[in-house]
Amino acid sequence: MADPIAEVAKKHPAPEGxxxxxxxxxxxxxAEVLDSVMARCGLIAALRSRALGGKSIxxxxxxxxxxxxxNGVKLVEPLGNMLAEEWEVLSTEMANKATPEDVSAFYREIAERFNIKLSTPAHVVIGRDTRASGARLLSCVLDGVKAAGAEPKDYGFLTTPQLHYMVRCLNTQDTSDAYGTPTEPGYYEKFSEAFKRALGGKKISGSLTVDCANGVGGPKLTELVKYLPPKDQGLEIFVVNDNVIKPESLNVECGADFVKTNQRAPxxxxxxxxxxxxxxxxxxDRLVYYFKDSNNMFHLLDGDRIATLVASFLGDLVRHSGLSDILKLGVVQTAYANGAATNYVEQNLKLTVDCTPTGVKHLHxxxxxxxxxxxxxxxxxxxxxxxxATLEAIAKHEPRSPAQKESLDVLKACIDLINQSVGDALSDMLLVEVVLAHKNWGPQEWLATYNDLPNRLLKVVVSDRNQFKTTDAERKLVKPDGIQKQIDAEVxxxxxxxxxxxxxxxxxxVRVYAEAATRAEADDLARKVAEIVKAAGSA
Ligand code: G16
Known part of the structure; x- marks a missing residue:
C-alpha cells in the first residue's frame, strides 16, 4: 500500500547540503529552499494537533x-503561544531528514514516542503574509497536512497575530475562556469595541500615520479602520506604505525593522x-513609534518606550482601582533594552525587570x-x-468609589484590547493611543519620561554564526574562546x-549592540565590537 507520508516527502524533496x-x-x-520544510511542517502540525487531542494548531x-x-514558517500552539520547545527540536530533526523513507519513519517514531493515535482527527489552521512565494509554500504545507490525514483551514492572508488569534478562538470556542469569534470581522469587532471602551470618552489629539512596511498589515489595518469610531470621536489614521501589489517592496526602506535599525523615518x-x-x-507583530521635532530632529519611541508607557498606565489603573495590594506588575525585556529604560522601570516605576534571551517565547x-x-x-x-488568577481577581473586585469603578472599567477594557495570545502591532497601536489620550500626552511628553542612552545595532556577516555561543540571557559570549574578554576591554x-x-x-x-553616554562613544564601541566579532568569525 502507498505510504502518503513518504509520497509527500518525495514530491517535495529536501535540497542537498x-x-x-x-x-x-x-x-x-x-524561499526557494523551503518547499520540503513546509510540507514537513504540515506533518508536524498534524502530529502536534493529535498529541493534543485534535486541538487546532x-x-x-x-x-x-x-x-x-x-520566507519562513512558524507553528502556533492551541492558545496562540509559540510552539513548545520539545516540538521545535522535533521539527528541526524532521526538516533535516534526508530521504522520504526517513521522513516517514520519523513521523511514525514521533507518534509512538508520544502515544499518538494516528486515527485521531487533527486540525491545522494556516495563514500567510503577502510574499510572492507564499502561494507556492502554502500548497506545500497543504500537501503535508493532507498527507497526514489532518483537516486544514486556510485563512489566506493574515497578519501573524491574527493567525494566533484565530487559533486561540477556535480552541476556546464554547468554553468559559472563549476568546472571540474566529473570523476576520470577529477580530476587528473585538479590538475596536475594546478600544472604544478603553478610551472611556477621552479624546485623541492629532492624527497617526502608520507605515505598514508594504506588508499584510496594510490591507488589514485599512479593514480595521472601518470598525473604529469615526475620526472625530476616535482616531484619524493615515495608512502609508501599504503596497502589497508589489511584493518586492516589502520591508524595503520602510517598516519597523528599518526604522529601529537605522534610527530614522522611512x-x-x-x-x-x-x-x-x-x-x-x-x-x-512589531510596532515602533517616532516623530520629528520642530528642529526636524528624529526621535524613536521603540518597544522599550511602549513597555514603560503601558506599564506606568496599567500600574496607575491597578492602584486607582484599589487592587495594588493583591496584584503585582512586572516588566520583561531582553539585552537589547536600553539601559535608561531598565533604570526608569526600576527606579521610577518601582517595578521588577526580568531579562531573557531574544525571542518572544522566552519573554512570554x-x-x-x-x-x-x-x-x-x-x-x-x-x-x-x-x-x-489576576483575571479572576479583577472580575470579582468591587470598586469602593465611582473613581475606582472608572479605573476598573478602563482596566477591563485594556485587557480586552491587548492581544493575549501574542504581540500584535495593531492591538498595541490602539493601546498606545488609549494611554496617550488618558495621559493627554503627545510624543514629546512621552519622550520626556527618560533619556535613552545613544545606541547602535550592527549586523556582522561571518562564515559560521553558530560558533557564537552566549550565556547570561545573551549578554556574554562563551564561544569563540577569549572573545568576551576583548569585548569587555572595549566596554x-x-x-x-x-x-x-x-x-x-x-x-x-551576528548582531552587535552597543550603548554609551554619547553618540560618538556608542558608535565607536559598536564598530570596535563588530571588528572583534568579524576577526573571531573568520579565524
Ligand atoms: C523575530 C522574533 C523576535 C526577534 C526577531 C529578531 O521577529 O519573533 O522575537 O526579536 O526575530 O531575532 P534575531 O535577532 O534572532 O534575528 P520577527 O518580527 O522577525 O518575527
Whole structure:
C-alpha cells in the first residue's frame, strides 16, 4: 500500500547540503529552499494537533522583517503561544531528514514516542503574509497536512497575530475562556469595541500615520479602520506604505525593522513636526513609534518606550482601582533594552525587570510568572499578559468609589484590547493611543519620561554564526574562546558603556549592540565590537 507520508516527502524533496533549524521565530531562509520544510511542517502540525487531542494548531507562513526573497514558517500552539520547545527540536530533526523513507519513519517514531493515535482527527489552521512565494509554500504545507490525514483551514492572508488569534478562538470556542469569534470581522469587532471602551470618552489629539512596511498589515489595518469610531470621536489614521501589489517592496526602506535599525523615518515619510507616526513590520507583530521635532530632529519611541508607557498606565489603573495590594506588575525585556529604560522601570516605576534571551517565547514564558507581565523587545515586539488568577481577581473586585469603578472599567477594557495570545502591532497601536489620550500626552511628553542612552545595532556577516555561543540571557559570549574578554576591554573604555554580540536566529549574521553616554562613544564601541566579532568569525 502507498505510504502518503513518504509520497509527500518525495514530491517535495529536501535540497542537498542545507541544514535547517527552527530558530527564534521558526524556520526562516531563502524561499526557494523551503518547499520540503513546509510540507514537513504540515506533518508536524498534524502530529502536534493529535498529541493534543485534535486541538487546532496554527501554521503561519511569513518571514516577517526579512527581505522579500526570504520566507519562513512558524507553528502556533492551541492558545496562540509559540510552539513548545520539545516540538521545535522535533521539527528541526524532521526538516533535516534526508530521504522520504526517513521522513516517514520519523513521523511514525514521533507518534509512538508520544502515544499518538494516528486515527485521531487533527486540525491545522494556516495563514500567510503577502510574499510572492507564499502561494507556492502554502500548497506545500497543504500537501503535508493532507498527507497526514489532518483537516486544514486556510485563512489566506493574515497578519501573524491574527493567525494566533484565530487559533486561540477556535480552541476556546464554547468554553468559559472563549476568546472571540474566529473570523476576520470577529477580530476587528473585538479590538475596536475594546478600544472604544478603553478610551472611556477621552479624546485623541492629532492624527497617526502608520507605515505598514508594504506588508499584510496594510490591507488589514485599512479593514480595521472601518470598525473604529469615526475620526472625530476616535482616531484619524493615515495608512502609508501599504503596497502589497508589489511584493518586492516589502520591508524595503520602510517598516519597523528599518526604522529601529537605522534610527530614522522611512525616506518616503512626509510627516510634519510633532506628527505621531508608527511603523509595523512585514507581518504586523512589531510596532515602533517616532516623530520629528520642530528642529526636524528624529526621535524613536521603540518597544522599550511602549513597555514603560503601558506599564506606568496599567500600574496607575491597578492602584486607582484599589487592587495594588493583591496584584503585582512586572516588566520583561531582553539585552537589547536600553539601559535608561531598565533604570526608569526600576527606579521610577518601582517595578521588577526580568531579562531573557531574544525571542518572544522566552519573554512570554517569564511574563507568565507574573500577575501582570508587560513584555516587549526593543524592536517593538511584545504584549501584556494577565494570569488566570489576576483575571479572576479583577472580575470579582468591587470598586469602593465611582473613581475606582472608572479605573476598573478602563482596566477591563485594556485587557480586552491587548492581544493575549501574542504581540500584535495593531492591538498595541490602539493601546498606545488609549494611554496617550488618558495621559493627554503627545510624543514629546512621552519622550520626556527618560533619556535613552545613544545606541547602535550592527549586523556582522561571518562564515559560521553558530560558533557564537552566549550565556547570561545573551549578554556574554562563551564561544569563540577569549572573545568576551576583548569585548569587555572595549566596554571599559567608554562611559556608561554596554555591548554584546549574539548570533541572529532569523538572519545569517551576528548582531552587535552597543550603548554609551554619547553618540560618538556608542558608535565607536559598536564598530570596535563588530571588528572583534568579524576577526573571531573568520579565524
Ligand atoms: C523575530 C522574533 C523576535 C526577534 C526577531 C529578531 O521577529 O519573533 O522575537 O526579536 O526575530 O531575532 P534575531 O535577532 O534572532 O534575528 P520577527 O518580527 O522577525 O518575527
Amino acid at each position: 542545507i541544514v535547517y533549524a527552527y530558530g527564534t521565530a521558526g524556520f526562516r531562509t531563502k 496554527g501554521v503561519m507562513i511569513t518571514a516577517s522583517h526579512n527581505p522579500p526573497e526570504d 525616506p518616503s515619510s512626509k510627516s510634519g513636526p510633532n506628527d505621531r507616526c508608527c511603523s509595523l513590520d512585514g507581518d504586523a 514564558h517569564a511574563a507568565a510568572k507574573l500577575d501582570i507581565g508587560v513584555y516587549f523587545e526593543a524592536n517593538g515586539h511584545g504584549t501584556v499578559i494577565f494570569s488566570a 571599559q573604555k567608554v562611559r556608561q558603556g554596554r555591548s554584546f554580540a549574539r548570533a541572529s536566529g532569523t538572519e545569517d549574521a
